Amino acid sequence: MTSCDAIVIGGGHNGLTAAALLAASGRKTILLEASAHLGGAARTEEIAPGFRASGPAHLVNRLDPSVIRALKLDTACLSGKALPTAILDLAWGPALVRGAYGEVVEGVTPEEARAFAALREKLFFQASLLKRFLARTPPRLGKTSLGDMKDFALAGLSLISQGREEARDMLRMLLMNVADIADEYLSDDRLKALLAFDATLGIHLGPRSPTSLLGLYYRLTGETNGLPGAQYLPRGGIGSLARAFEDAARRAGAGLRTEAPVTRILSRQGRAEGVELAGGERISAPLIVAAIHPKAAFLSLAAPGEMDAGFRKQIRNIRSRGNVAKLDLALREMPRFTGVKPEDHEARIVIARNIRHVEEAFNPAKYGAYSPDPVMEITLPSLSDPSLAPQGAATLSALVQYAPYELKEGWETGKPAFLKIILDCLDRHAPGLSSTVIAARLLTPPDIEAEYRMPGGHWHHGELQVDQLLINRPVDRASSYATPMEGLYLASAGAHPGGGLSGLPGLLAARHILSGGR
C-alpha cells in the first residue's frame, strides 16, 4: 500500500487549492480526480468536433484575492476588462449594466440610473459586512474565539459607522426577498429582473421567496481584480483558469492523478486512514481532504458504520437538488442578439423580462416541471477565446433556470422538449440562431450530477440558503472543515462559504488543517 501525508479527493478548483497549500507546507500530497480532467465544473471539454465548452461554471465573479495570493495563482487570463451585463427586452431594447455590477448603467432613464446607483451602494455596503464572515472559518457555537469576537466587533463598528439608519435598514433587509427590495428602489423592469435573476440563480427560490435577497448578497460579496461584483470571462476560456489552479498545485509539489476514482474512505474506529480506488489500489494517509459534495464524502465514500447515525441523517437531509440546466451550443456563426451592439455581445446576456417572469419561471419547479418560459444568462465564450470554436464558428453557453432535478415527466422526454423551449426563446432574441446550431449539449441537473459527480446536480453542493450557511454549512458538526471522522476534512463548495469559483472553501479548509484547528 502506498502512503503519503495527505490525500485530496476531487480535482475541482477547491481540491486543487487545498492540495497546493498542503503540498506547499511540506506534506506529501496526492490529489485524486475521478474523471480524466482536472478543474471540476470549470474544466473545458469538447462538445462537438472543434468546439469546446466549460461545465456549469462559465463566468468568473468571485475568485478570492486571498486564494490568488496564497496560491500565487497566474491570473493573466483575467487581465481583460470586466464584462457588462445586457438585460434583453424586445420592446425597450437592452439595459446595459457596466463595470463592477453597474458602475455605469445604460439604456435607462437618468433617474433610474441614480436609483440603481443608490441601491447598488447600499447592497455593496451590506455585502461588505457579510464578506468578512465568508473569508474565515465560521465561528463555533460555544467555542467562539478571539478572532470571531474581533470580526463581530468590526462588523458591528462598520455597521454603526454608516449611521443608525443604515444599521437598522440592514437588519430589516437581511432576510427579505429580492423582489420587494427591487420594487422599493427601482422602477425599470429590466434592472429589477436582473436583481431577481442574480439573487436566485442556482438556488431553489423565486424572487418573492423569503430570504431570496441573500443570494444577491452572496453574488455581491464576490470580487475579481479588486472590483466587487465584477465578472470576467478568462482569456482562453474558463478552462484556462482551471489550468492556473492545476499549475499552482503542481508547482507546490502535489501529485495530481486523474482517472483515479475513490470508491471508499478507509477508516478504523472512526479515524480516517486512507482511500481505496476503483481498481482496488489503496493509499494510506493520516489526513484525507474531501473536496467533493458532502453527501458523496459522508454517505458514499465513508463506511456507514464509521460515522454517527444522527450526523449521517443530517447529511442525508441537506437540500441539494439543482435547478439549473447548462446549455452549450456549437454554432456555425456568431449569433446576433436583437438590439445588442456588436461590441456588447461579449456581455453576459440575461433573458428575464421582469420579476414576475423570474417568479413564474420558478413556480413549475416547485412541482417537478421545467419552466415553459425560462430565464437564462448567456455568454459567447468563443468571442473572447476563438480557439474554442473553428474559424468563423461560435460557441454559446447558457445557464437556464428553472430545470428541477426531479422532473415529473422524466428527463428522457423532458430534455428534448426543454431544449426546444430554450432554442425558441433564443430565436426570439437572436432570430435564426437555432438554424445555425451544429451541436447542442444540454446538461440537466441529473446530467450534471453524473458528469461532475455532484449529488443533486447542484453546483453549490447544497442549497445556499440561510439554514445551510455559515455555522450550518453543510451541517453544524462539519462546519469548520473538520468532520466527526477524525482525519477527514471537507473542502468543497458544500463547506463554508459555498459554491462559485472562489477557492475559499479549499483555502479555508487547508488553513484550518495547517493551523491545527485554529
Place this chain on the structure above:
Amino acid sequence: MALDRLSARKALQNHIDHPLLETPFHPRIEALSRSQEWYVWAGYRAPLSLTDEEMEYTALRNSCGVFDISPMKKYRISGPDAEAFLDYVMVRNVAKLGIDRVHYTCWCNDFGHVIDDGTLFRFGPESFRLCCQERQYEWLSDAADGFRVNIEEETRAVAGLALQGPTSCRVLLNAGFSGVEALRPFQLARFPHEGGEIVISRTGFTGDLGYEVWVSHDAALSIWDRLFSAGALHGIQAVGYGALNRCRIEAAFIVPNQDFMTADHVLRPDRARFPDEIGLDWLVDPAKPYFNGRRAILEAREGKGLRHVLVGLEVEGNVPADGAIVYHRGKHEAGIVTAGIWSPMAKRNIAIASLDRPYGSDITKDFFVEIYALREGRYHKLMKRATIVSRPFVKLERRTKTPPDDF
C-alpha cells in the same frame, strides 16, 4: 346504505370504551385481579398489583411470579449486515454474542448519551431481537442507512411472560418443557407448543432464577393456561409491577426514565447521561469497531465530560428514600435518589441514587438523604445517614446455578 355507514362508524367509536391497549394475556390477568390496580405501560393497561403487592413480592422471591412483559418494544433485526449494524448501534460488542444467547446492552446518540437499554437476543448468524422500553423503530431505521438489514417491529406480534423465582424452572418442567433446566443464564432455546414453537430464555429483571417465555400473539392464552396448571402446586402467582419493582431495585437494575432520563426524552441539555454516568460503563467496548457515540464517550472519559455517577445507598432506618435529595454533610446537595425501598430480602433500607461528581466518585462518605415521610396529613422531614454500598443489594446464588436446584 346510509344505515350501514352509520353502524360502521358506530363500531369505530368503540375505541372510547377501551382507551388503553390490552396485551394478549389481558383476559387472564383481568380475571385474576382482585385489587384492580392498573397503570399505563407504553399505552397498555398493566397491573400495578393483582392481589397484594407484599404477597406478590413473596411469590417472586419464594415460589414463582408471573409478569406480563408484552408491552416491551420488540424489534426483529435480520439480514447479512445485522451483526455489523447492531455492533455499530450498540456500545457492547455484538460480535461476541453467541447464537442462542442474550445480552444486556445500551445504545447512545451521537453525543454519547444513552437512548435506551435493553436485551439483545441472537437467534442465528443474521437474526436478532432487540427488546427494550422505548420506541426505537425510527432510530434503528435511521441508523440502518447503508446496512443490508431488515428491521421489523414485532411488539404486538410477540407476547412475553416473565416467570421469576426459585420454582420457575420446576413450573416449566412440569409444563413439559424438559431441557429448560440446562439453560444457562442468558441462554435461550426453542420448545414446541401447540404445533408451533416458543422461545424460552433464562433472563429476567429480578436478579433471581427466572425465565422469559416468548410466544406468538395467538398462543398467549394457551401458554398461560399451560403454565398456570403446571405451577398450581408450586406457588405460581401473577404479579404486578409493584412487586417486580422491588425485586429489580434489590438487583440494582435501572429503569429508563426512572433512574435516568433517556436522551430522546430530555428537554434540558444537562439531563441526558453517558453510559458511565448510570453504571453502564462496563458495557462500552472501546476496542471494537466504531459504534454510535464512541467518539463522544471517549472524549468525555478523557476530558471532564462525566458529571454524574450512579451509586447504591444504604439508608439508616426503614423509611424508603424514594425521590429524596442526597446531601453531603447535610449541607451540599449531592444528587437524588431515583428508587428506594425497604428490602425484605436484604433486611436493609436500600436506594439507587444519581450523584453529581465529585460526590460519589471522589467524595464517597458523609451522605445524608432528606426523606419527606407523609404521615396522616403531615410531612415528617427525616435526615437519614446514607452509605454508598456495592450493588446489587441482593445477590442470589440460584440466579446463576445450572441446573437450578429443584424446589
